[in-house]
Amino acid sequence: MKDFSIIIPCYNLGDLLPKAVKSAMKQTLENIEVIVVDDASPDKKTQKVLDEIEKEVKVIRLKENGGVSVARNAGIEASQGKYILCLDADDHIEPTYLEKAFNIFESDKNVGIVSCWLKSFGSTDAVWTPEDKVEIRDALINPPVHTASCFRKKDWQEGGIYDPKLRGFEDWDHWLRIMKIRPLVRVIPEFLFNYYVRSGSKVETSNRNSFELTSRIIENHEDLYQRYFSYVIAKKQEIFALNVNEMRAKELELESVVNLLRQKNEEIELIKNSKFWKLREFYLTIKHWLIFVFLNPRKFIKNLFYQPPKPLQKVEVDKKIEKRGDEIKDFKDEIAVIKQFSESNNKPSVRINKRKLSVVMLSLNRLEDTKKSIKALYENINFPFEFIILDNGSDDDVVESLKKLAEQKSNIKLVLEKENLGCAGGRNKAFSLATGDYILSVDNDIIITKYAVENLIETLENNKEVVGACCKTVFPDGSIQFNGGDSTVKGKFIKFSLTDRGKKYNDDTTFEQTTCDWIPGGATMWKSFIIKEVDIDPKMKGSFEDNDYSVMLKKKGFALSNCPKAIVIHNHINFNKKAKEDKKYIESRYNQERIKAALIRFYQKHGLIIRDCYLSELKLDINDDDALIEYFEKHKT
Known part of the structure; x- marks a missing residue:
């Protein structure tokens, strides 16, 4: 014994x-x-x-x-x-x-x-x-x-x-x-x-x-409870009374703080209404315009006659992006302003517990974008983290550059795949190597900004039912690509949409944290337990893997959220002429056969047809619902 x-x-x-x-x-x-x-x-x-x-x-x-x-x-x-x-x-x-x-x-x-x-x-x-x-x-x-x-x-x-x-x-x-x-x-x-x-x-x-x-x-x-009934009830009443007293004490403390703030606010209003303050404001305004005129007279004259454009509807935004082509310009100034805005306005309201963080990034060529993305991670994550880079079959010169980078950083785990596993397969493999409490999945064309990681952690810490939160993802020109996602189901069709698409990154209406029907996975943080519990479907190779994964999680009763204060910049190929010329990346990202297979796979699993422009690749009338249903039923098995 x-x-x-x-x-x-x-x-x-x-x-x-x-x-x-x-x-x-x-x-x-x-x-x-x-x-x-x-x-x-x-x-x-x-x-x-x-x-x-x-x-x-x-x-x-x-x-x-x-x-x-x-x-x-x-x-x-x-x-x-x-x-x-x-x-x-x-x-x-x-x-x-x-x-x-x-x-x-x-x-x-x-x-x-x-x-x-x-x-x-x-x-x-x-x-x-x-x-x-x-x-x-x-x-x-x-x-x-x-x-x-x-x-x-x-x-x-x-x-x-x-x-x-x-x-x-x-x-x-x-x-x-x-x-x-x-x-x-x-x-x-x-x-x-x-x-x-x-x-x-x-x-x-x-x-x-x-x-x-x-x-x-x-x-x-x-x-036991019958024997000690009176004692248990008396003790519970004591505990309740203590809790009530504590609440009252907190209320009195809060009331005193509110009164103090009101008093300070009245003092500020008195100062603002004084002749001295008004004179000061007038002086600063004149000073500002004089500096503006002398430093940049051309911009001053332009602003005098400037008329703000009408807000774009979603369809107009999509067309504008599609037509950019060779008109792509350098958005360095706009990107700098977005970064400055995030640092000045998005600092977390409470101190975040520095939990163990794993960052997962997939790469396929686009070396310059990858380097920019990695640089932003090291500049804006101010505590130790595990970094897993999985390369999905890049060209040899890109692989060699990644190897050199991994040698310089002790926290990088570099995984090199000879064949492209696809987004779903690549993420599954990289996620399986992660040991953090939270896993940040970030594409290699994403630039994170100051406090993005802290705000994601705060969102997951404060919302226990939420297992994944996505960033407010912004194009280099300052327009929002997505701030979460919604969906509508009608019969056998499901339509996925992107929240706040086309709005300005600093639009006051885009800062509401809310649950989402689905979230894109290219700039998203997950609680690690959910990644181990539910795999991304590796058969969703072509596209829609994020939509499918979100639907699976929602079916299991888990919640998803956006995180509007976690701003990231997406160097999308429509803003990146060099990326458009990368044939290997384009062929992988927009492989029509894979996209077709993903649409069919989604229907097999959920009994829903994703209403998307890619349906036109099936050479069917996308407005003929009966023909589409017949096609997907035929290919269901």
Whole structure:
């Protein structure tokens, strides 16, 4: 028999699992065993990690995903330890934890649970110092200890199992079961448990479903809640009263701040209405115009007779872009103004947690654009990040340049493909190598601006249900290409549109953060867990891979958003004469057979025909809905 068994359930956390296992194996208590229970993880990377770990510790592989309670019970059933510790795959413990817990258990047979103080890291930095010798009646109000607390296997066998029907608060339910058998709880007054809080983690899901989960706890322990009913109600009333008092104090504090601001505002208005201020304003206006006239007289005269153009409709914008051709000009001045605007106006309102970031970029020739894009990343991301560049079969000279660049930057992982995997295949492969909490997917003709990354992170941090957010993507002339995307479904047809297309980048109406039906993927940040959970369809090789991926995510109940304060500049080929002359890029990007195959693939999956100009490539009347439906039905299989 072992003194202790550490049970580590794992589901798709291969990147974090080794640290948890390492902390378990470094315990100063020697007679222990470590058991990892794979809860049917579909993630290939996690499976590879499990294969490696299996050389050192016991691994149990469940055939079906049953949740953490099922995984823990399976591990405990197979264990040989006298005492048990369940450790989540993204957490870790200090070396002396089990030795100190073992000594407490051995010295007092009445002890049912041994815990310690907790320190969290990740999206939340906090501490929790549970009370020693907590009573069972207080455990009915809140969990008495954290998830990584120790208990006797004998008590688990006598009824202290984890409830497989609970998907949240299963630890609380488990501790109440143990305390019914052995009510004494001891807490080691040291920070021996490190708890990782992930965005989108099970804890956040539990918080959203707390009412339903608490109802299940009460149902499981109805006898205890009946016995201590009066005490529980009284304590809950105390907690409610404390919360109300705190809210009132905050309201008074806010009211005093508002009064102070009003007072300051009145003082400012008095100054502005004074004769001195009006004289000052008049002086500055005259000074401005005199400088303008003397420095740039031609522009001054032009502005006197300048008439602003009428706003362009979407169709006019599209035609204007298509007709540019050889009229492409240098937009350096416009780009500089956009960058300055972003730096001056888009600073995040709160301090962003510097989570681990992975940046993924695909490249296919267009070396000069790639260099500009990479330069902007290093200039505007002011904290360490992982950078994965996947080249989709560029010419040899481009590949050599990328190799030299990768040698100069220690954070670059360069992946060279001999054949073009397409956008979907390339992103899937690059995403599989990313280890960050967030993944920024950025095309090699995108220039990010100041604070774009911070604003994307802020959007994802503040909107827990959102798994992906796209930038406000702007053409070099300052007009918006997209600020998110919408869709409309009519019968068997779906029409995708680009939000705020053609508007000016600084238009006040374009700064509303909102959920989207779909988001283009060329300048988008994702929460890493969703990339591992849902792959981009590699068969969407030609186009519409972003539309398809968005539809898949929405069907699974996930939300998408725009991020208007994250401005990026798109060096689109219609603004880039050199890119237009790159035959390899053009043939890949606008391959008609691939686009046709993507349209058919989308119909096969979703039963919807994308109403787009590319339908004309099918040599059918794009206005004849019946003919289009007949064509797609014929090619459905």
